[in-house]
Structure formats: structure tokens, C-alpha cells
Amino acid sequence: MGPVTLQEAELSSAIPPLDRRVQEAPFLSGRPWSRQPLKPLRANSRGGYGPQRRVVISSLGDEGENVEQIHQDMLHVLATTSSAKEGWEAYGVLSQLQQQFDTAGDDNETTSIIPFAHLHRLARVIVRKSPKTRTRFLQLLSVLTTIRNYGGMVHLHEWNALIDHAGKGLRKTRPEDFNNSLSIYYDMVYDRPPGSRFSDAGFDDILNPHPESDPIDGHEPHTPAIEPDIHTYTTLIDIAARTGHPPLLYRATMLLKHAKLPPNRITHLSLLKYFTAKKQLSGIRSTLLKMREQNLELGVDGLNACMWAYGHSKRIDTVMMIYRLLRHNVLPEDYNEYDNIAYVQERLRIEEEIIIPPEWKPNEVTFTLMIQTMAYHGNLLAALSVFLDMLSSPNVEQGAPLVLDENGDLQPTLYSPTIHVFRAIILGFSHHGIDTNTNPTRSNMLQHGLEWNLENLQNIFEKFLELPPDTKISESTIFWTLNSFSKTTNHDIETLRTIWRRLEDRFGRFRGGPKHRLTRWRHKLFPETEKTEDSG
Known part of the structure; x- marks a missing residue:
């Protein structure tokens, strides 16, 4: 949504400061990993914001008093809000005032009517907004450009955020996105306005740099x-x-090498993602070894990345060993002479350079990726076993909700099922589902002791419909659900119609274009809808 107009701003009321208790809370209960809200800026001695002198825009004539009130109201929004949408709208109004103020100025020097403190705070609000999108990048670029144009200083952490936003915003990162980030980087080191040449250089220039071609x-x-x-x-x-x-990764790592800075933990974890995508187990092991040599802790998030990497490379045995050790830290296994936990620990240390301390425990990401991996590789029994582990494990992640027990003590709650878990299992049925009525011999070929059949799918589907009322479901989840029932029923029309209606009753009606894959599904199941849509 674009900036609001001055007329709309007149109707908006001032936003009150955040409650003190909310400001001081290190984390928001029930929202794992939520950061502390930004503190409001302090008003000046006149009870307002900005310069002590009044901002007079002579071109508005008798509306000066009204403009002053709008100016203060919008500064108040920038000083207090934690909403990127509200902050951007206020910034849009102030930008209109700035243009009129600059036009009415008598000298060549322009002064910002938005204090730099407010602009820096707005930049922080935008950066905190998830997910990173192209819109957020353009908003952040605009704010930092304003700071620079009026004589302010763009700080290092703001440059870093802009570099990050420039390379993200699409589902798949392209070489051009790295081009944008690298150009922002050179804007920073060469003291140029942010974004001055982020789209000028071609991809070939990045791979084959020319000394005469800055940046x-x-x-x-x-x-x-x-x-x-x-x-x-x-x-x-x-x-x-x-x-x-590979050439882009080499370019980025050479920049770090020339800077002579030691890589940190996140640097290595970023490389893990690359080696995972390339299925290079040697690169994964090399990264883990370097982290140990530098005394950098892998952490549960790093361990999750390793599990995903080994699963992506079809090393399910290693994934199971890592998960087994994490589960052992929550619920210790009984001693088994032939398959004891100490043997698993030693094998992981020797073969994969992975050491799991006793204080590391599986989190929601661990459970989810394990279920995804097991379902993808056709092991329904393992996927459901991990699902049960998840539902019986206390959620002790930072920011997770706590409840009072009968003695009045705060206790963690158990993990709840999520849409991501159900989607992973349903996707497994879409890949591995069988119709035992038409192919009864195939059930004897199962390796893991639990069939991907209609009965088990129906049980999962009933639990899936019991998710909280505010759960949002993606179109792809609907598509894979229909595919799963199609595969396990040999495309039984009546069953599929029932599933479609129940999905619509629970999650709302789907609306898409005539060529959308769900629209084609609806026309197959309900041919009369195609005639109705064509006539309409």
C-alpha cells in the first residue's frame, strides 16, 4: 500500500506510546525468538518531536498551523510505532511535506524536517519486518537515501541490512540478486549514495572483474x-x-579472505547450506572440522542444518543417529548391550566430526525436518514416531508460553501439531500412497512395517482438520491432499468430492484463475462448475 495523503493524515489520530511492560519484556510470551520491541524516542522540551524551531512551509499559506500539527503527528508515529506499515505511511506524508518545504526554501541548503533519529528508527522497524521482500528493500533504500541526501550518516549495521535485503525477496536467489548486494557493498566502501549502481553492472562483470570498472x-x-x-x-x-x-561463492569468500577476518559461526552455517544443496558431504565434513578447530559451537540450529544436509544426501542412518542422541538428552534410553548410545556418540564423532552435548535438545525445527525427511524417503512408521515424540515433548524454547500448574509454578507446555508437519506427511502419501484394494500384493513389499494406505491417510486427515481455527493453509497443501486421496483410492470421485467439500468447509473456498491446478481439480470433481463459470 502506498503512502497516505495529507488529507488522510489529518483524520488519523496520534498513536499512544507503548505500554512500559511491553517495552521492557525481553521476549513476547508465546512467540519464540521474538525480539524486544523498539523503544520510543523521547519528545523534546515542547512536548513534540524534531527541531525546536517550527517548520514553516510558506507555500501553504493559512494552512501552516494544520501542517505543523500533521508534522508533529507523523513524527510521533515514527517515534513510537513498531509497525512497518504505519511507519512507512507516516514517512510518505512527511516526504510530501519535505518536498514542499524544499520548494519554498530561499537558500541552496536544504534541511530535513524529519530528524535523523526518526529515520534511523524507521530503518530499524523496516528491517525487523519479516519476511524480507523487494518492497522492504525499496523502502529501506528510500529511508537510507534520505538520510544520506540531507547530510546524515548511514551506519554500518544499516548498510549490512541493505546488502541483505538487496539479495533477498524472491523464493529462489538468482545471480542478479548477488549482483545487487555486491554493488551495495561497493557503494558502502566507496562512500557513494546507497543503491547508486546496484543494477548497472552485468553478470559477466561480476564473474570477470575489470580493474578499470569500479565498482x-x-x-x-x-x-x-x-x-x-x-x-x-x-x-x-x-x-x-x-x-x-560456485564462482559467486568463490568471489564472496575471497572478499572475506582479503579482509583477514576470522569467519564466525553463521559464516560456516551459510556454507553448510551451499554444500547441502550441492550434496557435497565432503564440504559438510570440512566445515564441521573447521568449526571445531576454531572452537565455534555448532548449536542445535547448526545440528538441524546437518540433519537436513545428510537427509538431502540420502544418509538416513546419520540423520537417525543425530536425532537419537538429541532424543536421548530428553528421555534417556535404557542400556542395550548390542546397540548402546555410547557407540552412536563415538561413531558420529569419528565419522562425521559431530559432538552432541547433553544439554542440546530437539526443537520444533528438529521434529519438523525429521518428519519431512522420513516421509520423503517412505518411512511412515519413523515419521509418525517422531510426530508422537514431538507431541509428548515440553516446549522449552525461548519465548514459548508457560502455564501455571496445580502448585502455582510456571511450567512449559507440550509442542502442538503444526501445518508443516501435516503437509510433510500428506506429501509422503502423495509420493508413496497405495490403493490396497487394487494392488493388494504391494503391501507385502513394505520395508518399514506401516502402509501408506487410505486408512492411515484418513486418520491423518481427521487430525489435520482439528488444527486451530486461525490456521492458514496453502494452495499446494490442498493440491497434495487431493493427490494423496486420489492415489490411495484409485481416483474415487465420491471420496474426492467429500474431501474437497470438507477442506472448503474448514479452510474456506479456494478462488483461482481458469488455468490454476486447483481450478482444474474442481472442474474434474464438479463439472457443473465449469459450465457455470463459462456462462458467467
């Missing part, structure tokens, strides 16, 4: 305007790794 020359100035830090280089490496393009 993609591979050499930084002897004294950069702003000295990049490890977060800068890690961001570039992460974006290059996401492209899956």
Missing part, C-alpha cells in the same frame, strides 16, 4: 569510507551460497 573490480580502497565487518562478509557469502553458483 566490481575486486579491490577495495585503501581506506574504506566504512570498514566492513564479519557480518557484512557473512551476508554476502550467505547470498552467494543461496544462488548455488
Whole structure:
């Protein structure tokens, strides 16, 4: 949504400051990993915001008092809001005032009517908004450009955020996205306005830099305007790794090498993603070894990345060993002479350079990726076993909700089923589902002791419909659900119609274009709808 107009701003009321208790809360209960809300800026001695002198826009004539009130109201929004949408709308109104103020100025020097503190705060609000999109990148670029144009300083952490946003926003990271991030990086070190050349250089220039062609020359100035830090280089490496393009990853890692900065934990985890996508187990093992040599903790999130990497490379035995050790830290296994936990620990240490301390425990990501991996590889029994582990495990993640027990003590709750878990299992039925009525001999060929049949799918589907009322379901989940029932019923029309109606009753009616895959499904199941839509 675009910026609001001055007329709309007149009707908007001032937003009150955040409650003190909310401001001081280190995490929001029930929202794992939520950060502390941004603190409001303080008003000046006149009870307003901005410069002590009044902002007079003579071109508005008698509307000066009204403009002053709008100006203060919008500054109040920037000073207090934690909403990127509200902040951007207020910034749009102030930008209109700024244009009129600049036009009415008598001298050549322009002054920002938005204090730099407000602009820096707005930049932080935008950066905190998830997910990172192209719109967020353009908004952040606009705010930082305003700071720069009016004589302010763009800080290193803001440059890093802009570099990060420039390379993200699409489902799949492209080489051009790394191009954008790298150009922002050179804008920073060469003291240029942000985004001044982020789209000028071609892809070939990045792979084959020319010394005479700044900004993609591979050499930084002897004294950069702003000295990049490890977060800068890690961001570039992460974006290059996401492209899956080896020359770009080499380019990013060489920048770090020339900077002579030691890689941090996140740098190595970014490389893990690249080696996972390339199915290079040697690269994964090498990264883990380097982390141990540098005394960098892998952490549960890093361990999750390893599990996903080994699963992606069809090393299910290694994935199961890692999960078994994590589960052992929650519920210790009984001693088994022939398959004891100490043997598993030693094997992981020797073969994969993985050491799992006793304080590491599986989290929601661990359970979800395990279920995804087991379902993808056709092991329904293992997938459902992990699902049961999840539902019986206390959620002790930071920010998870706590409840009072009968003694009045705060206790963690158990993990709840999620849409991602159900989608993974349903996707497994779509790949491995069988119709035992038409192919009874295939059930004897199962390796894991539990069939991907209609009965088990129906049980999962009933639990799936019991998700909380506010659960949002994707179109792909609906599609794979229909495919699963089609495969396990030999495309029984009546069953599929029932499933379609129940999905619509539970999650709402799907509306898509005539060529959408769900529209084609609806026309197959309900041919009369195609005639109705054509006549309409």
C-alpha cells in the first residue's frame, strides 16, 4: 500500500506510546525468538518531536498551523510505532511535506524536517519486518537515501541490512540478486549514495572483474569510507551460497579472505547450506572440522542444518543417529548391550566430526525436518514416531508460553501439531500412497512395517482438520491432499468430492484463475462448475 495523503493524515489520530511492560519484556510470551520491541524516542522540551524551531512551509499559506500539527503527528508515529506499515505511511506524508518545504526554501541548503533519529528508527522497524521482500528493500533504500541526501550518516549495521535485503525477496536467489548486494557493498566502501549502481553492472562483470570498472573490480580502497565487518562478509557469502553458483561463492569468500577476518559461526552455517544443496558431504565434513578447530559451537540450529544436509544426501542412518542422541538428552534410553548410545556418540564423532552435548535438545525445527525427511524417503512408521515424540515433548524454547500448574509454578507446555508437519506427511502419501484394494500384493513389499494406505491417510486427515481455527493453509497443501486421496483410492470421485467439500468447509473456498491446478481439480470433481463459470 502506498503512502497516505495529507488529507488522510489529518483524520488519523496520534498513536499512544507503548505500554512500559511491553517495552521492557525481553521476549513476547508465546512467540519464540521474538525480539524486544523498539523503544520510543523521547519528545523534546515542547512536548513534540524534531527541531525546536517550527517548520514553516510558506507555500501553504493559512494552512501552516494544520501542517505543523500533521508534522508533529507523523513524527510521533515514527517515534513510537513498531509497525512497518504505519511507519512507512507516516514517512510518505512527511516526504510530501519535505518536498514542499524544499520548494519554498530561499537558500541552496536544504534541511530535513524529519530528524535523523526518526529515520534511523524507521530503518530499524523496516528491517525487523519479516519476511524480507523487494518492497522492504525499496523502502529501506528510500529511508537510507534520505538520510544520506540531507547530510546524515548511514551506519554500518544499516548498510549490512541493505546488502541483505538487496539479495533477498524472491523464493529462489538468482545471480542478479548477488549482483545487487555486491554493488551495495561497493557503494558502502566507496562512500557513494546507497543503491547508486546496484543494477548497472552485468553478470559477466561480476564473474570477470575489470580493474578499470569500479565498482566490481575486486579491490577495495585503501581506506574504506566504512570498514566492513564479519557480518557484512557473512551476508554476502550467505547470498552467494543461496544462488548455488560456485564462482559467486568463490568471489564472496575471497572478499572475506582479503579482509583477514576470522569467519564466525553463521559464516560456516551459510556454507553448510551451499554444500547441502550441492550434496557435497565432503564440504559438510570440512566445515564441521573447521568449526571445531576454531572452537565455534555448532548449536542445535547448526545440528538441524546437518540433519537436513545428510537427509538431502540420502544418509538416513546419520540423520537417525543425530536425532537419537538429541532424543536421548530428553528421555534417556535404557542400556542395550548390542546397540548402546555410547557407540552412536563415538561413531558420529569419528565419522562425521559431530559432538552432541547433553544439554542440546530437539526443537520444533528438529521434529519438523525429521518428519519431512522420513516421509520423503517412505518411512511412515519413523515419521509418525517422531510426530508422537514431538507431541509428548515440553516446549522449552525461548519465548514459548508457560502455564501455571496445580502448585502455582510456571511450567512449559507440550509442542502442538503444526501445518508443516501435516503437509510433510500428506506429501509422503502423495509420493508413496497405495490403493490396497487394487494392488493388494504391494503391501507385502513394505520395508518399514506401516502402509501408506487410505486408512492411515484418513486418520491423518481427521487430525489435520482439528488444527486451530486461525490456521492458514496453502494452495499446494490442498493440491497434495487431493493427490494423496486420489492415489490411495484409485481416483474415487465420491471420496474426492467429500474431501474437497470438507477442506472448503474448514479452510474456506479456494478462488483461482481458469488455468490454476486447483481450478482444474474442481472442474474434474464438479463439472457443473465449469459450465457455470463459462456462462458467467
